[in-house]
Amino acid sequence: MKLDPRTKLFMIFVVSLVVMMSATTPFLWAIRLSITLIPIILLITEKKYASALRFLLAYGTALVLTFYFLSAESEGLIASLLIGYCGIVVQFMPALITAWYVVRTTKIGEFMSCMQKMHIPDGIAVSLAVVMRFFPTIKEEYSSINDAMRMRGVMLGGGNVLKMVEFRMIPLLFSCVNIGEELSAAAITRGLGGEAKRSSVVELKLGVADYLLMTFLTAATVIFVMFKYCL
């Protein structure tokens, strides 16, 4: 199943909106869960089974822990760490899963063409596209730096916090700047920043699945807001 990037962006918007409002009743939790399940199901249809399972397990564990073992009265170190962990997961996981799904399944060409169709200024669109693509690169570079440091026997920077940050940040910045130069050289040879209006190889069209999903998401949000604030 292939979704239009616009639908995906709308999904991010809806999920972030719902995540922000906390669910207080079982019914609201049900809506929130079903909204969380959508990106997971979409991941499965894209044949990304491993990540779908991983997200499902992490989210499920956190939910079970939150509801059955932890309460507002829990105290002690382990409990507070667990609460912290579950708090992050329950709160931010839905947005994370959706964002991950969108980043992994949207080609940069599709994304740019979608941004053009929505009349987003070029500056924002290009920067946002770079941000989207750059997180995995940062992670990769960071782990290479860590490997290199381990090879040289530099573990934590001698316990000096400033050095710890410096040892990691400087090489990371060096490689990121270099990658940036390469990236912009590549983009400019492909006509980015030219005066003519760029055309796109990808033709975007909203299909039945897009409309269905958008309707469902809108309905879920409206119901959520109504039940939370009006009843």
Next chain:
Amino acid sequence: MEKTSNKLKAKDFITIGIFTAILFAVEFAFGMLGYIHPFIVAAYVVILPLASGIPMMLFYSKVEKFGMITIVSVLMAIIMFVGGMGYLGAPLIIISGLIADFIAKSGNYKSFKKIIISFGVFNLWICANYFPILVTADSYRQDLIDGGYSAEYVSNLFAAINIKTIGILVVLAFVFGCIGAVLGKAVVKKHFEKAGIV
């Protein structure tokens, strides 16, 4: 392509994107610490400016055109929104970015004094994330408890961040922004200018 060299070009947009990603990665790495204890959430105003000083100073010297900080703040606002931080702080993030941009522009992006002040103002975006805690205090407290936080965590959080302390936090964000700028500049000088990257 634009004739005037002080307009942003495609290359600059890519640089902006990269530094936004780095800035967010730094913010995210240190932000996770906040789940250990709520006082760390309040201490973001000290930690984040110091940590992000290095990349941001490099960024200031890489682009030097009007709009660079504004776009970063718009992107940060979008990322914060997607990350579930809420829409209340987003306009404030963009406003602080815009003001920071104007300040740096008045020094032509060369004057280091102006850059220090500009980075100090830019760091007020951290306070923008405290905004929901202040404005919707009561419902937010309930939201957090329902959301699975312990009562202890929440009451500590509200003890650290409230109407009375926000003034101090804003000043701290600004002051440590300035300190972060000076430190960052020193590091950039030490490593990058020697290597000829800037």
